[in-house]
Amino acid sequence: xxxxxxxxxxxxxxAYYHCICRCVRRAFLCGEDNLSGKNYEHxxxxxxxxxxxxxxxxxxxxxxxxxxxx
Numbered sequence: 001x002x003x004x005x006x007x008x009x010x011x012x013x014x015a016y017y018h019c020i021c022r023c024v025r026r027a028f029l030c031g032e033d034n035l036s037g038k039n040y041e042h043x044x045x046x047x048x049x050x051x052x053x054x055x056x057x058x059x060x061x062x063x064x065x066x067x068x069x070x
Contacts, residue, residue, distance in 0.1 A: 028040050029043060030047055
């Protein structure tokens with residue numbers, strides 16, 4: 001059953017959410033896929049740009065320190 005986001009997210013309990021570099025079927029969105037040996041590092045800049053654009057639309061703040069430093 002679906003629950004409203006306001007019931008799922010308590011800003012006092014969870015100040016940060018972690019976005020991971022894998023997506024459906026464990027396919028890698030960015031970084032190196034050890035299983036296939038393919039490197040998707042070139043996608044990282046695109047992902048950061050998309051997140052930045054969406055942060056403006058949805059009025060959220062991003063902490064990109066971890067993304068940029070890796």
